[in-house]
Amino acid sequence: MSPDTANTPDLLPENLISSVTDLKVYFQSKQGMVHSVDGVSFDIVDGEMMGLVGETGCGKSVTARSFMQLIQTPPGVLAGGKIQFKSQKNCRKCEGAKCDFCSNTGKQILDLLSLSENEIRELRGERIAMIFQDPGKALNPGLTIRTQLAEVFQEHRENDVLEKAGLANNLNGINSYLLKKYIRQETNLISKIVLKFPPFRGLLKKVDKAINGLVTKALAETQIPNPNKIMERYPHELSGGMKQRVMIAQAIACNPDLLIADEPTTALDVTVQARVLDLIKDLQKRHKTSVLYISHDLSLVRRICDKVAVMYAGKIVETGDAETIFNDPKHPYTKGLIKALPSMTHERGKLEAIEGMVPELINPKLGCRFASRCKQKKSNCENNDPELKVVSNKDKSHKVSCFLYE
């Protein structure tokens, strides 16, 4: 299965870094097939921050994890769709000279969902990186910060490590073989023992020192004070905000093209939240990283994201610019979300909550998923599925999935 579908060119417009098309991810359960993500489509513009908003259980995390094939396939099932991604490799047909096949980008366009284990591993941590919700849980409690951060460099920047250690060119056969195995974490028991003896030992120390250098540099990037000391600590010795910075440092270590942030500030105190958000935004601007920011907090997303996609019960209900969505929401669910936010301009009194509950996603019936809670329900809302369509021809980027606008 060729990752860039050799015969038919996939059209990924030049300004996009990634595009999700009709993604379907289901889960086997005792009661039936759960349609977690049921036909989701959206685009991520190169260099922009894209927000994916929805309440708990709407499928946003599953969508995010699908990018790097992190869904466990039993019980998960990839039921359809593709996620296109602009890689750094040159297009196969034109070798970077730009052609129709690669939509004039000169680069290979991959379908992330059809890549093999080895192919996706190349991208993970290097071209696409992820930061998780609870840094306390996403960092291995039994390993030091240094060990965990070093892994990214060891996996993807082997040559940089050797160069920094001054060993890039002058290594003979067995030294080169063993050291490379060590860096790539592919040593077996015998090589581990051998590496303890000189002269290997001396070389190993140089390599470790080089790695340490790379690690401290990465930590400093996220404004962590005293990187040398922090490096030797264990996750539980750090505060929540620090841990999240470490996670971020780990993610941007290799300067990825796409950063996926799965509710990175939800588990943090409010004061710390602001600083971490600023950090992410700052890094994004500096390195021109594209970001997919998952959150349930619409007001937060509005602050930092360029574009927003609103998700409900496994489907996208509205997409568009962040400001547009906030000031001129079209879908009743989006309207409800915004009304439920407390703000300075609201009158004092009750907050409006959306009545009803999220529907069961097991073998769902036809019909708009929001229909049971919608105050503007029409007759055919419960019998047919609405599609994501452009709201007006003036602003083609604002799309809604609702019968009110068809």
Next chain:
Amino acid sequence: MKQDFQTSAVAIEDLNDSAFKVRLRRNFEIIQNVLENPTTVIGLVIVILMLLMALFAPIITEPNMPDPYQMPRDWQAARSAPLTPGHVLGTTNRGGDVFYGVVWGARTSLKLSLIVVSLTVVVGVIIGSVAGIVGGKVDEILMRVVDVFLSIPELIFALAIAAILGPSFTNIILALVVVFWVKYARIMRAQVIRIKQRDYVDAARVMGDSKMQIYLKDILPNSFSPVMVQATLDMGNIVLVGATLSFIGLSEAGIAEWGVLVSEGQAGISAGRWWASTFPGLMVFLWALAFNLVGDGLRDVLDPRTETKR
């Protein structure tokens, strides 16, 4: 995927049903849940087969007169291999039919496990309840005693007791009771303390229930589960330890008991007569396995803590 997508079954109970009916229905649900696990069902099937074998022993094989629990001695048929006519599993050195030993051994094991488990449960529950309810110094002393008992490894403790009392089947029962009651005392005490603190006990006290009433109505029924689980596991384990004691030689020679048979069959092994030890030993294994499977299944349903079944 981290999601837990098992939706919980919401039991809509008719509010007019009596407490007894509710409890009955809940027990029925528990049994249903237990039966959903295939390994538990296998264990249950083996247990039932064993029980049937034990109960119908006099019908399955001709009981040996005068004492059916003594192995028959047929010197002429001694040392026969399996599948000789009349002796499906062969015979022992003294001409005892191995199949007879297997079947009547089940009966012996049933006797042993039922008596020991009943006694240990009663003794353990009483002592544990006293410790939990009375508390204070009494509790401290009782728990120290329990700790001392627990510091001697089970088999070795039972071994020493049975050795002192002298080799006999009754003494094995006694030894096992002395060693194994402590588990139930601990369980019961923990349950009593845990439930004493619950709100509904306070409510009962406010309503004027006496301590005995509270104990019988609130504490005891809710402590049932862990005791049940342990008792089931012990039904298997007791036979295992008991057979080991018999094997070492602390039971009466020549009786139809699996451990004794394995021990007596040892002499023929170097000569290649494997059947006299293998079949009775297999029975001990199956018995212990069956009760362990059922006990594990019960524990998974009544006290689900770690492994989420997905």
Next chain:
Amino acid sequence: MQIKDYIIRRLLVLPILIIGTSIIVFALTRIGGSPIGIYLSHEMNPAEVQEMKERFHLDKPVPIQYFYWIKGVSQGDLGWSGVASAPVVDVFPKKFAATMELAIAAGIVAVSLGIALGTFAGARRNKLADHIIRVVSVSGASMPLFWFAILLLIIFWVWLGWFPIGRSDPNLFEAIPHPTGFYTIDALLAGNFAAFRDAVWHLIMPAVALGYGATAIIARMMRSSLIEELQEDYVDAAKAKGLAERVVLKKHARRNALIPTVTVIGLTFGFLLQGTVVAEIIFRWPGLGRWMASAVLRGDQATIMTYVMFTSILFLIVNLVVDIIYANLDRRVVLGE
């Protein structure tokens, strides 16, 4: 600070438990009436019998006898073993070394095999290999040692003739000095590889038999804690870094899964200890277990008392050490949340 309190509390309770155990053990021996029997023979006249009684303080009240026993133990007198026809103290060290060698060998088998099988099964959940290993581990917990050992004996000694019984070939054994009492180590120290191989060959069957139950329990625990760890976020995060499955499994998940497994390993020590009694009988291993088995059948009270006290103290100490180790390891993980 809490850990230190915990350790101190456990250490203070330890002597109380030991004393309590000694009281129970002693009381046990006196229940069966006066143990004078083993010290007498038919030829003695009443005066000699009375002299024997006085010599062993059996004419005094029971509590006093207890103190005489304790006094004797503190002076190194553990009584006379009727079975061995020698003072217990003299016989003990050699048999202790034999049992220790067997128990340690079984322990090595159990730990290495158990962890390997558990990891293998946990990483391949619900696949065929997992089911097979689960069957093996469930059966291990219910396996009667005496039956399993006899099966091994039948298959590997009678039918296949691969392994011998007993502890060693006397010719090879006599040829080397015995500084440690562990035949395997002694043979290596003496550079005698024939003797080493002989010692190991004799060890294999009993060690496997003895270790089987522990292997099963360890494998089971390793499997379930590995499965739990694999569901944690840090495993996904490690994968998201692009690491190979092997690294994620071994360096990340398994390392953390080993922590709860360590407690189980401590538990299995009790199993191993008790199993030596039966294993030594069947494989004719000249250790404490077999000695105890004979003592039990012949009413050799000095041996019984010494053996029970010794195993209980050992049991208590090992449990204490395991609990302390776990408390230390656990704290790191707990504080991390």
